[in-house]
Amino acid sequence: MARVHAFTDDLLADHDAVGLVQLLRSGAVAPHELAAAVRARIEAVDPTLNGLAHPAYDEVWTPNDGFFAGLPTLVKDNVDVAGLPTRHGTDAFPAREAKADGDWVRMLRAIGLHPVGKSRLSEFGFSASAEHPRLGPVRNPWNPDHTAGASSSGAAAFVAAGALPLAHANDGGGSIRIPASACGLVGLKPTRNRTLQDRMMRDMPVRIVSDGVVTRSVRDTAAFLREAERHWRNPKLPPVGDVTAPSAERLRIAVVTSSVGREASPEVRELTLKTAALLEGLGHHVEEVEPPVPATFPDDFLLYWAFLATVIVRTSRLRFGKEVDPTRFDNLTLGLARHGLRNTPKVPLAIARLARSGRTSAAFYRSYDVALTPTVAQATPLIGHLDPALPYDAIIDRLMDWVAFTPLQNATGDPAISLPLAQTAEGLPLGMMFAAAAGQEARLLGLAHELEQAQPFARIQA
Numbered sequence: 001m002a003r004v005h006a007f008t009d010d011l012l013a014d015h016d017a018v019g020l021v022q023l024l025r026s027g028a029v030a031p032h033e034l035a036a037a038v039r040a041r042i043e044a045v046d047p048t049l050n051g052l053a054h055p056a057y058d059e060v061w062t063p064n065d066g067f068f069a070g071l072p073t074l075v076k077d078n079v080d081v082a083g084l085p086t087r088h089g090t091d092a093f094p095a096r097e098a099k100a101d102g103d104w105v106r107m108l109r110a111i112g113l114h115p116v117g118k119s120r121l122s123e124f125g126f127s128a129s130a131e132h133p134r135l136g137p138v139r140n141p142w143n144p145d146h147t148a149g150a151s152s153s154g155a156a157a158f159v160a161a162g163a164l165p166l167a168h169a170n171d172g173g174g175s176i177r178i179p180a181s182a183c184g185l186v187g188l189k190p191t192r193n194r195t196l197q198d199r200m201m202r203d204m205p206v207r208i209v210s211d212g213v214v215t216r217s218v219r220d221t222a223a224f225l226r227e228a229e230r231h232w233r234n235p236k237l238p239p240v241g242d243v244t245a246p247s248a249e250r251l252r253i254a255v256v257t258s259s260v261g262r263e264a265s266p267e268v269r270e271l272t273l274k275t276a277a278l279l280e281g282l283g284h285h286v287e288e289v290e291p292p293v294p295a296t297f298p299d300d301f302l303l304y305w306a307f308l309a310t311v312i313v314r315t316s317r318l319r320f321g322k323e324v325d326p327t328r329f330d331n332l333t334l335g336l337a338r339h340g341l342r343n344t345p346k347v348p349l350a351i352a353r354l355a356r357s358g359r360t361s362a363a364f365y366r367s368y369d370v371a372l373t374p375t376v377a378q379a380t381p382l383i384g385h386l387d388p389a390l391p392y393d394a395i396i397d398r399l400m401d402w403v404a405f406t407p408l409q410n411a412t413g414d415p416a417i418s419l420p421l422a423q424t425a426e427g428l429p430l431g432m433m434f435a436a437a438a439g440q441e442a443r444l445l446g447l448a449h450e451l452e453q454a455q456p457f458a459r460i461q462a
Helices: 017-026 031-049 103-110 153-160 177-183 218-231 266-281 297-314 316-320 331-342 344-364 392-402 407-412 441-454
Strands: 052-055 071-076 113-119 143-147 166-171 186-189 210-215 252-255 285-288 370-374 416-423 429-435
Touching: 017 031, 017 071, 017 218, 031 052, 031 071, 031 113, 031 153, 052 153, 071 103, 071 153, 103 113, 103 218, 113 153, 113 166, 153 166, 153 177, 153 210, 166 186, 177 186, 177 210, 177 416, 177 429, 186 218, 186 441, 210 218, 218 441, 252 266, 266 285, 266 370, 266 416, 266 429, 266 441, 297 316, 297 331, 297 344, 297 392, 297 407, 331 344, 331 392, 344 407, 370 441, 416 441, 429 441
Parallel strands: 071 113, 071 166, 252 285, 252 370
Antiparallel strands: 052 113, 166 210, 186 210, 186 416, 370 429, 416 429
């Protein structure tokens, strides 16, 4: 199918977020004009992409002096925006308007971003494809027959299609990085506790979720992280600062193309090694190594996902109200909950091992500065491959095959960034993922700037 995008010669043109900020500050564009252009673009592509959960185009806001003042954005529908429902991608309970912004949205507003709606996700973010049994799937703008990838799929679909340059995403197993890979975007999962989060994310026994954004340029991702840090900085982490150019540092880069029990496809492995050759040509030291992952990791992470699903299903009426209908949870959520319940005695040890994974990671990064892997192990699947109506055993096996690389950094808390450096033979984007030790976002952003210059990212409108 043909690509779907909204790029045209309106006010947005093909500017990234920083470019639009410059236009806003110069007075060449007014905030209300920009909001109208974003609305028109969303409405142009959403009938195909199906990524909008709740519009909020008419919300009145007063631009502040934040860096992004007047720039519209979308918020993923698993954090609270005052006046909008928070549905978590499920039909199992009635929509209720949030009474107040969550901590994340308060930060977004403080740095000048203006939410004009909420983007769709898979149910509670468990699946790597948002395919709702009633609302239908979120589709990939590069080819709508394919998924837009992971639970932040609505955000990624709209940014890739040019509806807006920057949108909120969060990542509990790859849900910033996987849709960035599928849709040809930059997706950085920050270090654990780098940014503010809503209470639901903070209360997890192992804080696997990190909040961030998906963008079309490295400078947008860097500018967002800089501004978020200016609003609130974790004193236990080294500052990211203002990373605006490639780093002169030559790095020791470990290349990994397999995970525990899961291999990258031949095509994905070849594309990863091409990226490794690019790095070597830039003067970095590149070495292929075995995956630095304990043999127990995949089962432990799956069990932790299952434990979270068990808690959600078993406490759903307490959390979401008495009107919850548990029979309306999808097969993946229910299957994970059953897996967690059957294996409850194993959960404490699995959590303990996941909590210790950061030690193994810290030891690895004493020998290497950065790890390169493919973001996903296979090309982006067709819609239906991860359909939540399928039997649980079929869904979970396919899911674990595809997302073999991203969950590690959710357990260790390390930062990782997916960059759109490759394309499959079918012409779909494929991300390359770079991870580093906790707190080393600046190193990743310096490398990302260098790679973006050396091999400019493919454009959907080309």
